[in-house]
Amino acid sequence: MILLISLSISYLSFADTDSDTTINSSDYWDVSIINRDENSSGIKVLTDNIKKFSRQDCLDDVQMDFGISLLGDAKNYPSKTVYLYVGEECDSTSGIGDCTKIDSDITSTGNLTFKNISLSSIFESMDCDADNTVSKELWIALLDAEGVIDTGENDIIGTAITLKLDTSQPSVIPDNIDYSLGDGSVTIKWDKIDNSDVAGYAAFYVKSSDSSCSGAVLESGSSVDLDLIDGSDYSFSNSTATSLTVSGLDNDSYYMLAVASLDESGNNSVLSESVCTSPVPTIGIGSALNTDGGYCFIATAAFGSYDHPVVKVLRVFRDNFLKEMPFGNKIISAYYSAGPSMALIIEQRPLLKKFTVSALSLFAGFSTILVKIGPLYFIFGIMLSILLGMILGVAIPLKRSRK
Amino acid sequence: MNRFNITLIFILLLLPSIASAYMPSQRLGALEFRFGPHRPNSNEIIVNDPELSYENIFGKNESMFRFEIELDWQFARVPDIISFAVGGTIGYMHEKGKALYADPATGDMVKSSDTTTLNVFPMSLLAIIRVDVLKDKLGVPFSPYFKAGLDWDIWWTKTSGTTDNQGGTPGFRMVPGIALSLNWIDLTTSRTFDNEVGVNNSALFFEYIYERVDGFGDSGKLDLSPSNIKAHGTWMAGLLLEF
Numbered sequence: 016m017i018l019l020i021s022l023s024i025s026y027l028s029f030a031d032t033d034s035d036t037t038i039n040s041s042d043y044w045d046v047s048i049i050n051r052d053e054n055s056s057g058i059k060v061l062t063d064n065i066k067k068f069s070r071q072d073c074l075d076d077v078q079m080d081f082g083i084s085l086l087g088d089a090k091n092y093p094s095k096t097v098y099l100y101v102g103e104e105c106d107s108t109s110g111i112g113d114c115t116k117i118d119s120d121i122t123s124t125g126n127l128t129f130k131n132i133s134l135s136s137i138f139e140s141m142d143c144d145a146d147n148t149v150s151k152e153l154w155i156a157l158l159d160a161e162g163v164i165d166t167g168e169n170d171i172i173g174t175a176i177t178l179k180l181d182t183s184q185p186s187v188i189p190d191n192i193d194y195s196l197g198d199g200s201v202t203i204k205w206d207k208i209d210n211s212d213v214a215g216y217a218a219f220y221v222k223s224s225d226s227s228c229s230g231a232v233l234e235s236g237s238s239v240d241l242d243l244i245d246g247s248d249y250s251f252s253n254s255t256a257t258s259l260t261v262s263g264l265d266n267d268s269y270y271m272l273a274v275a276s277l278d279e280s281g282n283n284s285v286l287s288e289s290v291c292t293s294p295v296p297t298i299g300i301g302s303a304l305n306t307d308g309g310y311c312f313i314a315t316a317a318f319g320s321y322d323h324p325v326v327k328v329l330r331v332f333r334d335n336f337l338k339e340m341p342f343g344n345k346i347i348s349a350y351y352s353a354g355p356s357m358a359l360i361i362e363q364r365p366l367l368k369k370f371t372v373s374a375l376s377l378f379a380g381f382s383t384i385l386v387k388i389g390p391l392y393f394i395f396g397i398m399l400s401i402l403l404g405m406i407l408g409v410a411i412p413l414k415r416s417r418k
Numbered sequence: 419m420n421r422f423n424i425t426l427i428f429i430l431l432l433l434p435s436i437a438s439a440y441m442p443s444q445r446l447g448a449l450e451f452r453f454g455p456h457r458p459n460s461n462e463i464i465v466n467d468p469e470l471s472y473e474n475i476f477g478k479n480e481s482m483f484r485f486e487i488e489l490d491w492q493f494a495r496v497p498d499i500i501s502f503a504v505g506g507t508i509g510y511m512h513e514k515g516k517a518l519y520a521d522p523a524t525g526d527m528v529k530s531s532d533t534t535t536l537n538v539f540p541m542s543l544l545a546i547i548r549v550d551v552l553k554d555k556l557g558v559p560f561s562p563y564f565k566a567g568l569d570w571d572i573w574w575t576k577t578s579g580t581t582d583n584q585g586g587t588p589g590f591r592m593v594p595g596i597a598l599s600l601n602w603i604d605l606t607t608s609r610t611f612d613n614e615v616g617v618n619n620s621a622l623f624f625e626y627i628y629e630r631v632d633g634f635g636d637s638g639k640l641d642l643s644p645s646n647i648k649a650h651g652t653w654m655a656g657l658l659l660e661f
Contacts, residue, residue, distance in 0.1 A: 195529075195530060195531040196519060196530050196531065197517075197530045197531040197532040197578070198517070198530070198532055198577075198578060200531065200532070201531075202531040260531060293522075295519040295520075295522075295530070296519065297517035297518065297519045297530040297532045297534075297577065297578075298470055298517055298518050298519065298527075298577075299475070299517040299532065299534030299575060299576070299577025299578075299582055300472065300475050300476070300515065300517075300534045300535075300536050300575045300577070300583075301534070301574075301575030301576070301577055301581070301582030301583030301584075302470075302577070302582055302583070303467065303470035303471075303475065303518075304463070304575070304583055304640060
């Protein structure tokens, strides 16, 4: 049976296997699709991008997500089944061989997604520490109605994806290391590097119990052991970056930090010179200002004490009534802004102060009723009053005038 | 008398005829787009520690870029002589610097990697007097004016993205200024602008602002008075559209 199938690889990405200590390399993966036979029954080259694995991905047995888009009419897929085979041992001449089969069903054409496919069967045969670039092929196969791959002349087993393993280490190491401190953060800095092999930078840190960072394992010129570090931060997008900020640190602890350059595959160079420091609490302009920010209220100025009984009643009105009203918080904010100036004016004018005491005392009594009623019934009562007023004041006289 | 002076006199003699050829429609008010520098007086900004001064955090000569929009309502006019208006402004300005920390080795306050900002919404209510006699009667395209009113600057600070202080400071301002009418440059365009859009006068203006935004002497308020031109002074310029 001739299967006229076109496959399109629409999406490939790699999932982190260990987000704490492994390099997040999903930003720079690409895939190379080999053009098996453009003029035959339908495998087409969809992208010529190259996706690369780093040495760390090889060590961590990175998993892949496959997204496959099947083109054409579903009836052209008689088995209604698509299998993904991962491995090196299957091809159009030898059959499935030792490939790992991933099942999936299709009922119509469209996109299929295979999640978290392990590539360990491929990486097992690779030397992750070899300083070279190795290419492996990954096969996607379709079965016929009998559920077998017919290796006859007109059958197409699938398409291959070339995965390139690049384990070489960048030779450029950041130097002239310096740092600046922040609240819970350290910004590590280095001289600008102008080298086409450098695609980004990674900063690594290890927490230490003492100010000399004794026992910390970030030795200058050594490779990074991701199992021994406490954290890292990466910058892939800017090869000319000269700093990285590591945040989420503890102000009371010391940290040893070092930085390494990264190539396009995510391989990092040996470590730079390290620094040992501790983040510090910082003081911004807001904390530095000696301003009351608006907490001297008119009532406190009039009655002379924040704890005066009338002032307490007004605070209850603010918290239990005004805050619950529409725009109540905005009214309070505006009052906080204008209050101190008005309080100063009241304090300096005895007659105005007496008038304010009388007015606020009267309002305090009324506010206790408002607090008992509550904002909801207050608003309902206002609206009902308006409605009744309209009926009594407008509608009835209007009706009488028409008679 | 050289050629330049003769040319200048010729242009000035032509101005009355140019200006008098344009008869603007009724004026209701004005809209201004204003910008200028604003540098608070760091000596007047009281801080908890002298080493944490505004100057140390933001730098001695740093000015904020101040942008405002003003809307005026002309409630009275003596045609071609003088107009009276009331109006209001609202604007925004901010300053960015580095938060400080005490160097464990020396004890000195040094700049950290954290960003700290001062953000201000300056607002005002103004009374305005514009003298139109030069422009409308004598054909000289200048209109001096004077504004005075009350200010209220709402401010807040942020450090590492978190708001750590806020408040409002009242004050007042007095503003003498002068506007250069743009109508005489192209009378046809200005008349079309008036007929179709309703803008009967557009002008560029420049003004000096004497501004005291210090809570009327309240030492507990953040003093946001400018200090670009001696004490409490700055300038603004922009575009005026009378409609």
